[in-house]
Amino acid sequence: MDTVYLIGMVLSGLFFGWTIGSHYTGAVMGTAFGAKLIKPRNATILIAIFVLLGATLESHNVVKTVGTGVIEAKYMTIFGAMIMMLTAALVTAANTWLKLPVSTSQLAIFSVVGAAIGMKAQVQWETTILALAITWVGTPIVGAILGFILTKVMDISALTKFDKAKKYLLLLVCCYAAYTLGCNNTGNAVGVFFGTGAIPSKMLAGFIGGIVMAIGALTWGRPLLEKVGLHIVSLDINSAVGAQLAQGITAHIAASLGYPTSMNQAMIGGIAGAGLSRGINAINMKTIKEIVVSWFLTPLIGAVVAFVLYSVLSPLLGVK
Amino acid sequence: MFKKILYPTKFEEFALPILKNLTCLKAAGLEEVILMNVIETEALFIIRDSGFPIDFDRIRDKAQKEINRFAEYLETEGVAVKTKIVEGSLVSEILKAANEEDVSLIVAGRQKRDILGELFVGSTTDRIIRKSAVPVLVAKYHVLKETAGETTEQYCTNMFRKILYPTDWSSSAERAKQYIPTLHKVGASEIIVVHVLETDFDLGIKEKLANLEQEFQSQGFKVSVQLIKGKPYAEINKIATEEDVSLIVMGSHGKGFTEAIFWGSVSQRVVEYSEKPVLVVK
Numbered sequence: 001m002d003t004v005y006l007i008g009m010v011l012s013g014l015f016f017g018w019t020i021g022s023h024y025t026g027a028v029m030g031t032a033f034g035a036k037l038i039k040p041r042n043a044t045i046l047i048a049i050f051v052l053l054g055a056t057l058e059s060h061n062v063v064k065t066v067g068t069g070v071i072e073a074k075y076m077t078i079f080g081a082m083i084m085m086l087t088a089a090l091v092t093a094a095n096t097w098l099k100l101p102v103s104t105s106q107l108a109i110f111s112v113v114g115a116a117i118g119m120k121a122q123v124q125w126e127t128t129i130l131a132l133a134i135t136w137v138g139t140p141i142v143g144a145i146l147g148f149i150l151t152k153v154m155d156i157s158a159l160t161k162f163d164k165a166k167k168y169l170l171l172l173v174c175c176y177a178a179y180t181l182g183c184n185n186t187g188n189a190v191g192v193f194f195g196t197g198a199i200p201s202k203m204l205a206g207f208i209g210g211i212v213m214a215i216g217a218l219t220w221g222r223p224l225l226e227k228v229g230l231h232i233v234s235l236d237i238n239s240a241v242g243a244q245l246a247q248g249i250t251a252h253i254a255a256s257l258g259y260p261t262s263m264n265q266a267m268i269g270g271i272a273g274a275g276l277s278r279g280i281n282a283i284n285m286k287t288i289k290e291i292v293v294s295w296f297l298t299p300l301i302g303a304v305v306a307f308v309l310y311s312v313l314s315p316l317l318g319v320k
Numbered sequence: 321m322f323k324k325i326l327y328p329t330k331f332e333e334f335a336l337p338i339l340k341n342l343t344c345l346k347a348a349g350l351e352e353v354i355l356m357n358v359i360e361t362e363a364l365f366i367i368r369d370s371g372f373p374i375d376f377d378r379i380r381d382k383a384q385k386e387i388n389r390f391a392e393y394l395e396t397e398g399v400a401v402k403t404k405i406v407e408g409s410l411v412s413e414i415l416k417a418a419n420e421e422d423v424s425l426i427v428a429g430r431q432k433r434d435i436l437g438e439l440f441v442g443s444t445t446d447r448i449i450r451k452s453a454v455p456v457l458v459a460k461y462h463v464l465k466e467t468a469g470e471t472t473e474q475y476c477t478n479m480f481r482k483i484l485y486p487t488d489w490s491s492s493a494e495r496a497k498q499y500i501p502t503l504h505k506v507g508a509s510e511i512i513v514v515h516v517l518e519t520d521f522d523l524g525i526k527e528k529l530a531n532l533e534q535e536f537q538s539q540g541f542k543v544s545v546q547l548i549k550g551k552p553y554a555e556i557n558k559i560a561t562e563e564d565v566s567l568i569v570m571g572s573h574g575k576g577f578t579e580a581i582f583w584g585s586v587s588q589r590v591v592e593y594s595e596k597p598v599l600v601v602k
Contacts, residue, residue, distance in 0.1 A: 267370065268371045
């Protein structure tokens, strides 16, 4: 039976990775596409390349946290890991209709937590989860501070005089954001592959995750990117660079520390900071409410679904 | 009966042709059309999820331009127009507007074709019919007219030309009947009355059908009557296609026990699978 669970785990994880790849094209390349600097096809190709790079080179810390940081590796069974990834995949798929503010990273972590509670495995609340909680709350704040500073820097820098250079810079910054997407989010999909020992190398796990995310961006990323690019409030180039770079740096820091965070909430922070640097109060109460709702809602959904799935399926399938 | 129409639109390819068809309802008392576009905030979820602020002004401006184009056409036709652009959930906003504006008809119909060329009406239409207090005209268009090897799509030209009236003499079928004389005024000249038997033959039915035939003849229609056995929705759609009717007029509720609970599954399926427009009367 373990082979079946292994296949279930891998397929669910890869599906989850694929949805991440397709879902975040707007978040990392939306500003460049909105400013008409790049065609959607080329944008998705760039995203695919940089996501794969980030996933292969710098996702190892997140892979480690998801795979062995929430619960110790000794508790990580193949069946449990299958439930975790199944939860992440199911919730993501269901959310296509439910449209709840759910963060991918928080979902991945709390799918692990929910299954762990079902397995009666010890969750590292005081170390890993606490650090993650601080990271999540800090993300939009750090994003806003960086967005503010970076936009100011852009405004006063000599670059202001060279429009073309600024456009290339924005494109570069978007590629960097795609890279950090690879660093930050890949571990969510493939962390348990490493945790169960199914894939012994963190880098290989990251590479595999990067591949499915790249495929996600290439196959299904375009319509989402177009929708985002055509319907967002267009930013001037300086704030676009400031906000997108703030998002990238914030996610990069979190990923380096091994704590996957929400790219979207980093972006919301970055845009608010960019707005503030212009004296515009871009902080929308509704958006803040949604972020806070997401902090509580995602862990709850992830944990409950994983716990219920584990508790129902394990006796049914005779898993101890 | 058609004094005030609510026409919600997403400005699809066939939205204007269908609207053009409706202007002939002037002869049946059409005075005003409420053109409506709903900015579906839920559908913009993916943008919210990317962390960007949504540019409602831009979306609204674009919709306003499109809706003005439609409004101009109606004004040249001498029909009063009111435009509405609202944000929210599609079905509930449509129903709310229908109620507020006290309209006499909602025109709905989202057309989608799969690879086989079959028509599907989105569940949106289904929900509108289910909850609407007024009749709903589900506008569809002929599909896949193979001409000289070319596939073209045509909207219903002259939507009210030839009517199919399926009846089981239920109260909503009777209410649907009341719309038929009005349709005569806008050019309907032919009518096919059909009753589909699901069970054994009933002698009384023939007499009832003969009465209907007489009634419609006296209104000036060329009438034909069909009594068949089979699955109601399948037979109705078959006749509609074979006889190339231009509109199906029917009640939303059938007589059967199950249909009193679940809204008329027959009309629901006719709406879903028919390639002809359907006027569903509550």
